[in-house]
Amino acid sequence: MKNNYIEYNELHWSKIKSPQKALDKYLNNYKDIYNLTNINKIIDVIPNGKRLKILDFGGGIGFLSAELFKLGHDVTLCDQSEEALNTASYFFKNKKYDIKILKAEKGYINDNNKYDIIVLKDLIEHVIEDKKMFLDLFGLLEKRGKIIITTQNKVSLNYLIEGTYKKIKNPKKVWLGWDRTHVRFYTPKSLRAIAKDSQVKKIEFRSSYIFPYKILNLIFRSKKIKFYKLDLKLMKLKIFRKIGWNIMMICHK
Secondary structure: OOEEEEEEEEHHHHOOHHHHHHHHHHHHHHHHHHHHHHHHHHOOOOOOOOOEEEEOOOOOOOOOOOOOHOOEEEEEEEEOOHHHHHHHHHHHHOOOOOEEEOOOOOOOOOOOOEEEEEEEEHHHHEEEHHHHHHHHHHHOOOEEEEEEEEEEEEEHHHHHHHHHHHHHHHOOOOOOOOOOHHHHOHHHHHHHHHOOOOOEEEEEEEOOOOOHHHHHHHHOOOOOOHHHHHHHHHHHHHHHHOOOEEEEEEEEE
């Protein structure tokens, strides 16, 4: 079986063999308001007051898994990186989090369990056979379960600004965002196409980074001006649910 993803280079946290060093580098990412907002966006659409069985697929070292566990859910973390899972085990053991760990083989999962929720946070843009992966995971859902996918969106102001700048700067190079292992960008339409041949009953969208505040942070070079707060307000408005740089599709079974 071929890999269903592009490998990270040796500088990425998933390749660091020291659990503590990998964990420190990984958790440092979540000091960033952009990453925290995307975590909260997922948590906000997961029902409270009921212990749900959740699969965090491609969840890395498990920041989201840990947050969901703290909310009382039965969580399983799955990733293809041996180093990431070793660090996740170290992380969960130190925190005494009872989170199960599964290893994906070449980007695929062999699992007979059923889940209420399956989360793919910023993963699908790395996956070569994205539709096959979606259908495989959809089959692991309980009745009335849902898959939550977040990814980068071509129909967004940030893509228009940053993508145009990158194209002018280097017209021969295709810009695929902030990560060299991205395979493609998505739109709400192309995300829907992934779920077309499944038994999805309802699809909803949410988004964040509607207002590209990081660009203003660079221009003004000031941490005192909380540009991100405007984005938090725009996220609440239904009209902006499909046009943020980080888009979320919720598929109900």
